[in-house]
Amino acid sequence: MIELEEHDHAKCVDRILSHAELLCQQRGVRLTEQRRKVLAVLADSHVPASAYDILDKINRQGNKLAPVSIYRALEFLTGQGLIHRIESRNGYVACTHAHSSHDDDVVGGCRGDHVTVFLLCDQCGRAGEFHSDALQGLLETIAATQKFRANAPVLEISGLCSQCQNSFAEERMAEDG
Numbered sequence: 001m002i003e004l005e006e007h008d009h010a011k012c013v014d015r016i017l018s019h020a021e022l023l024c025q026q027r028g029v030r031l032t033e034q035r036r037k038v039l040a041v042l043a044d045s046h047v048p049a050s051a052y053d054i055l056d057k058i059n060r061q062g063n064k065l066a067p068v069s070i071y072r073a074l075e076f077l078t079g080q081g082l083i084h085r086i087e088s089r090n091g092y093v094a095c096t097h098a099h100s101s102h103d104d105d106v107v108g109g110c111r112g113d114h115v116t117v118f119l120l121c122d123q124c125g126r127a128g129e130f131h132s133d134a135l136q137g138l139l140e141t142i143a144a145t146q147k148f149r150a151n152a153p154v155l156e157i158s159g160l161c162s163q164c165q166n167s168f169a170e171e172r173m174a175e176d177g
């Protein structure tokens with residue numbers, strides 16, 4: 001996942017937005033101006049943003065959106081697999097993983113039937129998304145053993161990203177030296 005590494009974030013944002021447009025076109029749903037604005041705010045940072053944060057940012061750009069418009073846009077974007085809700089941070093992030101699909105003719109948003117794992121850094125707050133076939137298989141096995149029909153789970157794992165680990169290490173060295 002590139003979200004927790006140094007990367008060209010402008011490219012990230014471009015990819016997220018152009019992917020969303022393509023996907024909505026293919027599905028025959030409308031990425032309205034409001035929905036696009038909400039997605040753009042989320043794409044802007046890999047740190048989960050709450051509905052209130054989003055509202056605040058959009059209205060600071062000179063808009064006058066009501067909270068209900070934000071909630072509706074979030075519902076739409078979540079439904080299309082373009083954003084994810086991060087429960088433990090009470091916020092949302094733009095989906096970064098599914099910009100090319102494994103199926104040739106379908107452009108992926110995140111698929112609802114797959115396990116999504118988020119690594120959440122406690123220091124910088126960023127969220128990195130990944131998907132694992134091994135983990136998927138394991139959960140399917142557990143569910144099958146219990147004759148349990150699982151919803152698509154989102155696993156949230158908190159910790160420290162490598163960049164924050166490095167900056168801690170540097171601080172410690174500076175203190176020791």
Ligand SMILES: [Zn+2]
Pocket residue numbers: 002003007008009010012013046
């Ligand atoms: Zn980025």
Ligand SMILES: [Zn+2]
Pocket residue numbers: 081084095096097098109110116129
């Ligand atoms: Zn995703």
Ligand SMILES: [Zn+2]
Pocket residue numbers: 121122123124125126160161162163164
């Ligand atoms: Zn970090």
